[in-house]
Structures are given as C-alpha cells and as structure tokens.
Amino acid sequence: MDSKQQILLRSNEAKEIYLPHISADPVIFGFENNGLKVLMLQTNYRQKWLLPGGYVRKDEDLDDAVVRILKDRAGISDAYMEEFGVFGKKDRSEFFFEDFDETLFHKQRFISIGYLALYNPSNTILVKDDISNACDWIFLDELDNIDIAMDHREIIEKALLTLREKISIKPIGYNLLPEKFTLSELQKLYETILGKELNRGNFYRKIKNLGILKKLDERRRGGAHKAPDLYSFDEQNYNKALENGLNNW
Amino acid sequence: MDSKQQILLRSNEAKEIYLPHISADPVIFGFENNGLKVLMLQTNYRQKWLLPGGYVRKDEDLDDAVVRILKDRAGISDAYMEEFGVFGKKDRSEFFFEDFDETLFHKQRFISIGYLALYNPSNTILVKDDISNACDWIFLDELDNIDIAMDHREIIEKALLTLREKISIKPIGYNLLPEKFTLSELQKLYETILGKELNRGNFYRKIKNLGILKKLDERRRGGAHKAPDLYSFDEQNYNKALENGLNNW
DNA sequence: CCAAAAGTGTTTGTATTACACCCATGT
C-alpha cells in the first residue's frame, strides 16, 4: 500500500472519530549534547517534516487529546505541557494535500492549537508510525536545512519565543534533563534557551538559593578531569517555584 | 418571535457560514471610574450573562473573525487583542442549550479560543443585538452577583491573570484610557490591574523615565482643587516599549 | 485657606553583574 492510499484509509476513520477543523500541534523540546532539539516526523507522502500533531476525539477533552497525541505519535508520556498559541489562517494547511480531493479529512481547513512540551530525548524510544518514514529529534540550528510543511516552522518559532519568556518566570529543567545531572549541564541548558552566556559563579549561587536542587552523593566519573557532583531536582521545592514564579535571569 | 425561535433561525444560518465546533470568546476589559470592567451580554434566552463570543466563517482567518466579532457584537474596533487561552473541555458548552435538540448549531461541542481585549468604555455605544436583552460593562467586583453561563467566569479569570502578568512586561493604558488623562488616572489603572497600591512619587518617576508619556499644555478644570496636568501617550515610544518590554512593577 | 497635584530628595535594602581567588580532585 502506498502512502496515498494509506492516507485515504485514515481519512475515513478520522471523519468518524475526530472533530473536524481542529488540530493540535505539540512542539516538543529536548536537550541533548548541549543543544536544544525539536521532535519531528517526516511523512511518507511528500517527504516533508511535520510536528507530531493530531486531532481531538469527539468525546474527549482537549487536554486529554494532547496527552494522547504525544503518547501515540511520539511515545512520550508525562511531559510538561502548555498551550502557547493558536494558528488559524485560512490557507495554512489545506494546500499540503493538494493531490487529494476535497473529501479528504486531512484536507479540511484546520485551526491548530500549539502546545509547548518539554522532554528528555534520552527517555524516548522513537517510533515512526505508518504514515511517517522518520521520527527524529532535530537540533534547532538544523531546522533551516530540512523541508518543513505548512506553517510548522512558524509554529516552532513562536514556541521558542514562549519558552524563552517562560524561563525568566518559571524554573525549567525538570522535564528536559535526566534524573541526575551536573550543574554545568543545567547551566548550559539555561544558556541555550536564553541564547546568551551566564556567569558560572552567579549561576551557581542563584540556582542554589532557589532551593530547587538536591545534591546527590554521587559524581559523574570517567571524564577527563575532576568528577563533577550530580544533582537532581527537589520535587517539592521545584513545584513550589513553578507556582510562585521566579525573578529574572 | 420569542427567544427560542430566534435561536433556531440563527442556527440554520450558522451551519452554512461558520466552521463547526470552534468559537472565539473575547474578554474585553475597560477602565472607568477607577475600576476595571468587562463587557458582557445577557441573552434573552435564559437571561444569563455571556462573553460577546462568536464563530469563525468558513472562509475567514481566525484573526479576522475575532475583529469581526468584536465589531458586530460589541461595536468595538481597533482594540488591542491577544489570544490567552483555549477552553476545550468536552462538556463546557453543550449544556447551556438543553431545551433544544441536538441539531442546533449552538448546542454542538465547542472549543473556544479566549482573546484578551482592551478598550476604553467611553468610546463605546453599547448595542444589544437581537438575541441579547442587555449589553453592559460589568465591574469586576460585580461579577459575583450576576448569573454567568457555561465556563465564562473561568475564562474571565484566566484573562485577568494574563492581564496581570502582561502589565509587568509591557506598558498598558493606550487602549484603556481616553486620549487625554491625568497621572493619577494612569496610576489608578495600574493599581487596579495589579491589585495593590503604588507609591505616588515612585510611580511618577518610573512612568516618566519610560518616556511613553507626553505632557499636554492643558489641565483638567472643574475639579474641587488644583487642576491636574493632562497627558497622552507618545505613540512612538509607547510602541517601542511594547516591543522591548519593561521591567517589573 | 485648603486640599489635591506636581515634583524632588533621601535613605535603606536588595539584586545583579563582573571579576577574582582559593580549594578539590581525577586522570
């Protein structure tokens, strides 16, 4: 079965179970090798890259739909999630399926709700579904080199802006870093998101005064030099800081 | 024609021209008599108060739809506008029209996109449309005393939170105050949105250093005491501050 | 004259920034 037939099959099913005209597109950010990445899928059909979006079931809360979409399309659960924008231009999506006729579910006009998600790439086992031929974390600076469908590039940019604003108000890291991490990894994450370098000593003090870290009795061995201490987040204080907000960086 | 018949009539029309399942609800804030107000309509049907929401035409950008809705339902143009949240619980709206059958357009499941708008009440000539028997600015502290339909109270609360966060990043006032205003009016606006009192002298210096005000050669006469100077916004600097953001209050 | 309005001064406290220094330690 070729990719076009597969889409047609999906279309009929979709008409029955999903609300028309509404889609949700999660921009899932991950942090690895000192860089920010976005999870994207490449469709069999037309070989273009897309956010792992999906639709809302007729009998399902929108919030639940997004959780399900993340799970089904990217194999991700328990990610941090937040709505950050709505994309509703009238020709934003219809053109993509130009070789299908108007009855195709996917070819409707869609208003898409953008969700920002944070997740640690090393926790993911990437599974491409049957309409995708690839599922990958793409570094932010590689986005320019791939062919992105519809307005998904614009969606990612808005998500990134939101992330940047967010980090000056709320702590970020819990969903992006592994259980155990070093201070310089955390600092690098902040530097990457903010797009500027931070002073190590000041970062050390500030993050420590927040009280959101727990120093572990372990070190990361095997590096070329002194073994750095490992930390993890103190969940209670982290969540308290999430509620109360922080100051600026 | 009673209110139920009127809704039925609207329903048939609506099915033809609007996208199903999608609505937009603007929370329009106004400032008058030293207090924040929200524009609301009271439906003939069931006498409940609602935000002046509307639907999106099949051939219309979402952004344009919101502008049209504001114009048609509240007689407002050129308001500041910004999306602040999406409300998508599955039973959030269907119950309101319980005495109609399932074919009613309005009784569908709706996912509503919330928009925050700022407008000066004295610029509005309130026009109730034919499905509303009242259209009014309601003071925030009066909201508890009126019967608000669906989840619209929750939507207003989220909008207010967004407004509060917004004021610490961007200047606010251009769309909420008349052309010419006094410093104490502006201070009162800030105090109302932030929900706390500010020191006059410090406010004076801070707002002045922002450079977003123009002092006019006029005074407000007729008060009991010294006539206060009138100001207006310096549009260029105001917009620059909008782009660049400010500090905290 | 009086109360509101405009404008300025000062003090205290707290964060931020930028550097710099010292110690610890794995290879």
Place this chain on the structure above:
DNA sequence: ACATGGGTGTAATACAAACACTTTTGG
C-alpha cells in the same frame, strides 16, 4: 601537573520601596 569543577568574596551598579518635604494652584 593541570584542567575542570566547586565554592566564596567583593566592589560597582542599579533599582525598588518607603517616606517626607516643598511648591503650585483652583475653587
């Protein structure tokens, strides 16, 4: 030994918060 990591000291700066005093002026 040495590069990295951990931890602290400090001086300059910049605001923010609280308060108080003065001058102006419309009725």
